[in-house]
Amino acid sequence: MPRNRSGGLAALSSSVRRTPARPYPVRSSSPLKRRLVAGILALVSLVLITGYFRESDGGPFHDVQSVAATGMHPFEVGAERLARPFRDAYGWLSDLFNAREENQQLKDQVERLRNQAIQNSTAASEVKRLQALLDYRRSDTFPGDYDAVGATVLADPPSRFEQWIVISAGSSDGITKDAPVVTDEGLVGRVTKVTRDTSRVTLLTDKESAASAYDVQTEAYGVIRHGAGSTESLILDRVPKQSRVDRDDVVVTSGRRFGLLPSIYPRNIPIGVVTSVGQTDIDVNQQIQVRPFVDFSALDSVLVLVRKSPEPSLP
Amino acid sequence: MLADGFKAAVLLFLAVVVQATIMGSIEILGGTPDLVLVVLLAVALLRGSIFGALGGFWAGFLLDTAYLGTLGVTSLLLMLAGYWIGRYGETTGRDRVHAPFLSVAVVTLLLAFGELALHFLLGEPVAAKEQLVDAMPATLLLNLLLTLPVYGLVRRLLAPERPLDRATEVELVG
Numbered sequence: 001m002p003r004n005r006s007g008g009l010a011a012l013s014s015s016v017r018r019t020p021a022r023p024y025p026v027r028s029s030s031p032l033k034r035r036l037v038a039g040i041l042a043l044v045s046l047v048l049i050t051g052y053f054r055e056s057d058g059g060p061f062h063d064v065q066s067v068a069a070t071g072m073h074p075f076e077v078g079a080e081r082l083a084r085p086f087r088d089a090y091g092w093l094s095d096l097f098n099a100r101e102e103n104q105q106l107k108d109q110v111e112r113l114r115n116q117a118i119q120n121s122t123a124a125s126e127v128k129r130l131q132a133l134l135d136y137r138r139s140d141t142f143p144g145d146y147d148a149v150g151a152t153v154l155a156d157p158p159s160r161f162e163q164w165i166v167i168s169a170g171s172s173d174g175i176t177k178d179a180p181v182v183t184d185e186g187l188v189g190r191v192t193k194v195t196r197d198t199s200r201v202t203l204l205t206d207k208e209s210a211a212s213a214y215d216v217q218t219e220a221y222g223v224i225r226h227g228a229g230s231t232e233s234l235i236l237d238r239v240p241k242q243s244r245v246d247r248d249d250v251v252v253t254s255g256r257r258f259g260l261l262p263s264i265y266p267r268n269i270p271i272g273v274v275t276s277v278g279q280t281d282i283d284v285n286q287q288i289q290v291r292p293f294v295d296f297s298a299l300d301s302v303l304v305l306v307r308k309s310p311e312p313s314l315p
Numbered sequence: 316m317l318a319d320g321f322k323a324a325v326l327l328f329l330a331v332v333v334q335a336t337i338m339g340s341i342e343i344l345g346g347t348p349d350l351v352l353v354v355l356l357a358v359a360l361l362r363g364s365i366f367g368a369l370g371g372f373w374a375g376f377l378l379d380t381a382y383l384g385t386l387g388v389t390s391l392l393l394m395l396a397g398y399w400i401g402r403y404g405e406t407t408g409r410d411r412v413h414a415p416f417l418s419v420a421v422v423t424l425l426l427a428f429g430e431l432a433l434h435f436l437l438g439e440p441v442a443a444k445e446q447l448v449d450a451m452p453a454t455l456l457l458n459l460l461l462t463l464p465v466y467g468l469v470r471r472l473l474a475p476e477r478p479l480d481r482a483t484e485v486e487l488v489g
Contacts, residue, residue, distance in 0.1 A: 034364050034402075037369065038364070038365075038368045038394070041369070041371075041390075042394065044372070044390075046387065048376075048387025048390065049437070052385050065379070069380050069383065072331075072380060072381055075332045076332055076335055076336050076381065079333060079336040079337065090341070
């Protein structure tokens with residue numbers, strides 16, 4: 001067949017065959033050689049690992065590594081110097097992009113931590129207050145024929161002329177009208193309105209409030225009620241001139257009947273301390289000022305006293 | 316063959332230097348590109364399993380040296396990776412367009428597991444969650460982005476002597 005035939009015609013001819021291509025370089029390795037190389041390298045790697053682990057820092061493998069690292073050092077320094085401007089630019093851009101987001105994150109974090117700190121502080125002071133109430137509940141001075149219902153103050157007095165608060169306990173907690181309300185410091189007032197879950201407590205400083213009381217030191221009896229001046233001062237009224245009352249004497253509830261009505265307060269609940277005693281010629285009673293133990297402007301938690309047994313009827 | 320070996324060795328050496336000095340400090344979306352791995356896989360795909368195994372051992376030794384790690388650990392892992400991808404290139408993946416990308420994706424994942432396993436066996440501290448969960452997606456993406464330019468560069472440097480088994484002449488028989 002002549003050699004000058006065209007390739008197209010030759011390809012069409014059934015007697016033409018393709019020359020076997022030379023093998024691609026990657027296929028030149030025999031399986032044995034391949035596996036031998038891989039096996040030797042794996043073995044060397046394992047020897048390196050084992051030797052490196054077993055020897056001390058001054059061993060031959062560490063020395064090899066040290067020498068190799070020393071050899072690489074100039075290249076690393078060179079590459080680092082070459083790359084430094086680019087790295088700086090990258091870092092600057094990265095910081096620029098991240099600054100806004102980071103700023104917002106930090107602000108959020110500050111806000112979160114501030115709220116947490118406030119919550120912790122509030123919780124700590126509340127625990128302290130509740131602990132004081134609990135201590136009072138467990139003390140010997142707590143009236144034995146009463147149970148205590150703890151409640152937090154939901155609303156402070158609306159004005160200086162309306163001395164009442166709203167607490168978070170109501171009829172569902174066993175609270176009834178006229179139930180005494182106390183803190184660990186002393187008498188607060190009485191319940192004057194009850195709903196299912198809340199109650200209104202009229203404070204001792206309200207002009208409508210009064211309680212029979214007596215001087216613990218001299219046993220002079222009288223009626224404690226709001227003072228004429230400051231909302232937070234009380235007077236011990238109806239103490240005859242012949243009864244003795246001294247400054248700094250402690251005044252507590254007497255538990256006695258007041259007129260025709262029985263006292264709604266149990267005996268010996270602290271009320272306050274006598275700050276001044278005076279009398280005039282025209283008045284048959286002494287004028288006794290009492291400073292209450294309870295700070296009525298900072299009430300957070302109170303105890304409502306609930307009778308264990310029904311109130312005894314009057315003869 | 317010897318010239319190709321020398322070129323591959325220099326290429327991997329430069330890749331290690333760049334990785335240790337530049338790439339290692341680049342962190343994008345929590346991931347870090349692995350230039351050495353991508354170069355090694357390109358070499359292995361183009362030159363086969365023996366080149367891959369030798370190149371992996373060499374690159375691993377250099378990395379362990381540069382980072383002052385335990386000698387042999389990275390050598391072993393990269394040697395296995397290079398050998399395996401070399402075999403893949405020799406058998407099925409030689410002319411396939413997706414071969415470099417597939418190789419990089421699979422080996423990036425397997426290498427992470429292998430590193431964790433080996434370090435765990437050696438009793439060295441490892442952070443599995445950070446390596447496998449937090450950093451892996453970004454690292455995988457960055458390695459895949461590196462694949463195209465790196466493979467092109469390596470292909471130019473280690474160009475096959477006969478790129479394709481094309482018939483250049485016909486021989487008439489009979």
